[in-house]
Amino acid sequence: MSKIHSSQAPEPVGSYPHARRVGNLLFLSGVGPRQRGSSEIPGVTLDAERNIIDYDIEKQCHAVFQNVRYILEDAGAQWENLVDVTVFLTNMKQDFAVFNKVYAVYFKDNQPCRTTVEVNALPTPIAIELKCIAALE
Template identity: 55%
Template sequence: MSDAVHAGGAPKPVGHYPHARRVGDLLFLSGIGPREPATNAIPAGIEAQTHAVFANVRAVLDASDARWEDLADVTVYLTDMAGDFAGYNRVWAEYFPDAATAPCRTTLGITALPTPISIELKCIAHVPRERTP
């Protein structure tokens, strides 16, 4: 059995799908970009877009009763690997300063995303239904 999650604090999906789906103790987030939830505006520059996409991921995690620390695996899509990797990687290190506790990560260079954004994240989190205090 799986539960769909629709996060009011995240931008609306650009297609017909939920923000996330919980299956057992795993939470699968749909691709999330850096659009501003209220206006759909896209921040300028890879560092601003990376901060925005992390805020949107956090909004979906919050709506799913999950925590930032629950992230287990992140796939990152960049439309300009050569130009944007260093800036995105600097921001990543701000959010995950300890590589030993950071989620696994794969970064892929692609030619386009569905909207004119530079970065999109696909995340999997481990969220036990019963947490110990």
């Protein structure tokens, strides 16, 4: 088993690698929309206590997909290697339609299995997180 630490994706918020390779499978840790080297989140407005005032789910979707791509690339994989995606949204009713529209653009050709669930909160003030598995050749 090897650990993958991406030089492009945002730093993990805990003691875990961006991904682990086990045989020909690559397991990504939860990936959010933050940008490397910053605590800022694309499309998110926070108050003084770091509570979400407003957010743009479309911007967060694009950012999280880019972060997944960074981790895949740093692991020697490609977008097309994704076989399973678990999506965590904090507001299914408000965000699912926009998420689904953006997802369809990114996964037009490669369509991995997908599960989408609503969660009460995520570890940082974000509205989306992905958990992915890729099959390597």
